[in-house]
Amino acid sequence: MTETPTPDRKPRQGPVLFELGEEAGPGLRPDEAPTVPDAEHPMPEGRAMQTVATLAARPPSRLGRWFWGLLSALLGVVLSVAAWDFVTSLLDRMPLLGLVVSALLVAFLLVLLAIAVRELAGFARLKRMDKLHHMAEAALIEEDLGAARQVVGRLDTLYGDREDLRWARQRLGERQEDQFDAADLLGLAEAELMSVLDAAARVEIEAAARQVATVTAIVPLALADVVAALTANIRMIRRIAEIYGGRAGTLGSWRLTRAVMTHLVATGAVAIGDDLISSVAGGGVLSKLSRRFGEGVVNGALTARVGVAAMEVCRPLPFSRLKRPSVTGLVKRALTGLFGGS
Numbered sequence: 001m002t003e004t005p006t007p008d009r010k011p012r013q014g015p016v017l018f019e020l021g022e023e024a025g026p027g028l029r030p031d032e033a034p035t036v037p038d039a040e041h042p043m044p045e046g047r048a049m050q051t052v053a054t055l056a057a058r059p060p061s062r063l064g065r066w067f068w069g070l071l072s073a074l075l076g077v078v079l080s081v082a083a084w085d086f087v088t089s090l091l092d093r094m095p096l097l098g099l100v101v102s103a104l105l106v107a108f109l110l111v112l113l114a115i116a117v118r119e120l121a122g123f124a125r126l127k128r129m130d131k132l133h134h135m136a137e138a139a140l141i142e143e144d145l146g147a148a149r150q151v152v153g154r155l156d157t158l159y160g161d162r163e164d165l166r167w168a169r170q171r172l173g174e175r176q177e178d179q180f181d182a183a184d185l186l187g188l189a190e191a192e193l194m195s196v197l198d199a200a201a202r203v204e205i206e207a208a209a210r211q212v213a214t215v216t217a218i219v220p221l222a223l224a225d226v227v228a229a230l231t232a233n234i235r236m237i238r239r240i241a242e243i244y245g246g247r248a249g250t251l252g253s254w255r256l257t258r259a260v261m262t263h264l265v266a267t268g269a270v271a272i273g274d275d276l277i278s279s280v281a282g283g284g285v286l287s288k289l290s291r292r293f294g295e296g297v298v299n300g301a302l303t304a305r306v307g308v309a310a311m312e313v314c315r316p317l318p319f320s321r322l323k324r325p326s327v328t329g330l331v332k333r334a335l336t337g338l339f340g341g342s
Contacts, residue, residue: 115249122249126256129246132158132316139182140320148182152189155316158245159193168192187321194317200243202325205307206334208236213300213335217293229299233257236303237310244314260309297335304330 083105091098132154139147152172159165172192179185215228237260238253248256304327311325312318 119249119251122247122252123255125246126241126248126252128158129241129244129314129316133318136186136317140186140318143182145180145182145185148185149176151317152176152185155189155193158316162245165193165196168196183320186317190317190319190321194315194322197243197315198311198322198325201240201307201311202330204236204239204243205304205311205325205330208232208307209300209303209331209334212303213296215296216299217296225295225299229303233303233306236307237314240307240310241314244316246314256310256313260306260313297331300335301327301331304334 087098087102087105090101132151135147135154136151138144139151156169156173159169169192172189175188176185179188211232212225212229215232216225219225219228234253234257237257238248241248241253241256307330308325308327
């Protein structure tokens with residue numbers, strides 16, 4: 001800081017040192033400096049995936065629940081009365097045709113009942129998988145070998161009809177009696193069973209990331225990228241749940257999607273940062289060549305993040321011996337050669 005001259009004192013001659021404080025940081029290298037924003041070529045933001053996450057994670061309001069509940073009840077009563085009046089009047093005028101329509105109506109009600117039972121079964125499977133995951137976590141924390149053996153037994157029952165896990169179940173059954181520690185036993189179960197399922201889940205994540213990136217980069221229609229991202233993510237989360245044994249219905253898939261998106265929004269995982277842009281294959285370069293290509297790469301990366309979160313939610317065992325899939329690796333494999341080898 002320069003000094004103000006006074007009548008009795010002359011200004012200091014020579015260089016003046018300005019203290020910058022601790023904001024600059026000691027020993028900051030040029031490669032560690034923050035990226036300078038480019039006004040002409042702004043970095044891609046992944047707006048489609050951020051919109052999808054916000055919409056899926058938004059909690060329904062109480063007024064909205066009352067509205068849809070009352071509307072469903074009102075429509076149900078109106079349709080039921082109208083169908084009853086139609087069938088009874090048809091029976092009076094044309095008995096044979098009335099019987100045919102009555103049979104069709106009964107068949108339709110049976111189909112609705114089957115759909116409801118399937119949805120309830122899907123919710124039950126998801127609840128069973130969540131309970132199994134919590135049991136495994138508690139066994140690891142408390143180092144309870146008995147609880148760990150119970151978890152392994154339930155896993156064997158869960159995957160008893162899976163032909164792709166037959167050899168893995170046999171190897172686990174041959175070696176589990178030699179394990180006398182909860183962490184070792186669950187680690188063995190994870191290495192034998194989850195490795196096969198993790199590989200299948202990674203394939204689904206890469207396919208969804210590739211699809212979202214392609215649609216975002218190619219389709220110029222407004223909201224088309226949002227619809228494509230929402231559809232691809234719901235399908236991906238449902239397939240991941242099926243891979244791990246938690247097959248869900250339509251309502252169960254939407255509930256699972258909301259749970260995954262809520263977790264991502266709460267942890268800030270859908271926020272775009274320079275680390276994600278630099279880790280994706282050429283995201284910044286693509287944004288300068290084409291804004292749509294850059295958005296596609298980032299949307300694909302965010303889809304991969306959603307997929308990894310879905311694995312953590314749907315997996316019956318927490319990641320312990322096996323490593324959690326890397327978002328960067330998933331995106332590189334999914335997008336290799338998609339945008340000119342970037």
